[in-house]
Amino acid sequence: MKKIAFFLPFLILSILGACTLRVPVSETPTTDIVTTGAPAETEMAPVVPVAPTQLPAVTDSALPTEAAPTNAPPPSVTPLPPTQEVQPALSQPTATAPLPTATVIPVTTLNPYTAYGDPTYVNPMEFANYWEWAPPETDTLPNNQRIRLQFKDGQLYVTGKRLDFSTWWFSSHFLSDAYMEMTFNTEDCSGEDAYGMIFHGPKHLAGISYGYIASFTCGGELWVARLDDAEPWEVEVLIDEEEISAANTGPGEQNVIGVLAEGDRYVIYANGTQVAEFEDDHFEKGRMGVFVRAASPDAYTYRVTNLSYWDFEEEE
Numbered sequence: 001m002k003k004i005a006f007f008l009p010f011l012i013l014s015i016l017g018a019c020t021l022r023v024p025v026s027e028t029p030t031t032d033i034v035t036t037g038a039p040a041e042t043e044m045a046p047v048v049p050v051a052p053t054q055l056p057a058v059t060d061s062a063l064p065t066e067a068a069p070t071n072a073p074p075p076s077v078t079p080l081p082p083t084q085e086v087q088p089a090l091s092q093p094t095a096t097a098p099l100p101t102a103t104v105i106p107v108t109t110l111n112p113y114t115a116y117g118d119p120t121y122v123n124p125m126e127f128a129n130y131w132e133w134a135p136p137e138t139d140t141l142p143n144n145q146r147i148r149l150q151f152k153d154g155q156l157y158v159t160g161k162r163l164d165f166s167t168w169w170f171s172s173h174f175l176s177d178a179y180m181e182m183t184f185n186t187e188d189c190s191g192e193d194a195y196g197m198i199f200h201g202p203k204h205l206a207g208i209s210y211g212y213i214a215s216f217t218c219g220g221e222l223w224v225a226r227l228d229d230a231e232p233w234e235v236e237v238l239i240d241e242e243e244i245s246a247a248n249t250g251p252g253e254q255n256v257i258g259v260l261a262e263g264d265r266y267v268i269y270a271n272g273t274q275v276a277e278f279e280d281d282h283f284e285k286g287r288m289g290v291f292v293r294a295a296s297p298d299a300y301t302y303r304v305t306n307l308s309y310w311d312f313e314e315e316e
Contacts, residue, residue, distance in 0.1 A: 108274045110258065112179050112310055120311040121173070125155045125304060132171050135204065142169055147292065158195070159301040160292035168198040168213070168291045175199070176285035176313050181258035183306035189218035189251050192295030195302045197257055200286035211283060213291050214259055214268050220249035222275055224268060226282060238278050246270035
């Protein structure tokens with residue numbers, strides 16, 4: 001028992017010493033855990049700074065975009081539109097300016113009294129002038145299946161009897177280079193009813209028919225043709241139903257058809273305004289007369305209220 005009591009303190013110390021020796025062993029794993037945890041914290045730490053570096057990048061990119069609109073509008077953008085709007089406004093007058101000068105040309109309008117003086121011949125249709133229209137062998141005006149001429153109150157009435165049939169009648173006036181005109185009253189017309197002049201036709205009793213025709217329709221269209229023969233019918237259309245604004249349209253209207261003939265050049269006028277021009281050398285001279293074409297179901301009648309011409313060759 002004494003031996004046991006003697007060794008008892010040594011046993012207790014040895015046991016305590018064993019416990020103290022295990023503490024460092026248990027600390028080393030804990031330190032290993034701490035060291036392994038430390039790198040994990042250091043890896044997380046870099047992740048945190050990366051996010052802040054991206055945030056400034058976003059704020060930096062937003063700042064220039066906000067600054068750009070504040071700098072751009074005031075000086076450079078607003079002055080440009082006024083200069084671009086002013087240029088078209090300045091260019092439009094220059095584009096439209098030549099138009100009036102192009103239309104206001106001396107040759108487009110003609111007053112024969114101003115240009116040529118008093119006419120060589122004028123007939124205001126104040127009395128029945130049979131010698132002008134009636135053949136000398138009969139001294140009567142025509143009245144057949146195609147055409148009728150008659151005087152009423154001194155004015156000459158011309159009637160086309162056949163539907164869609166072009167008919168003419170020559171006077172005794174024979175002209176070459178000249179300006180000639182007739183004044184017409186359309187009377188009761190409609191649509192394609194036509195009235196006008198024929199000129200540079202054959203001599204009386206020549207046995208053939210030819211000449212140039214210039215006519216207006218009731219609707220305001222110009223028809224110009226060269227009649228080469230009547231039997232068989234041969235005609236060359238020079239201007240085909242061209243609408244003209246210078247002619248008065250409808251029934252009961254007055255229009256003046258004028259023709260300037262110089263050499264092979266011909267100019268057509270409506271109420272003093274040039275509406276057509278052509279060149280042709282087939283017929284240099286001849287008689288002038290009236291033309292009619294009835295397009296309505298009934299016969300068409302118009303009247304001539306004046307005939308005038310200026311003979312250029314006679315003046316020479």
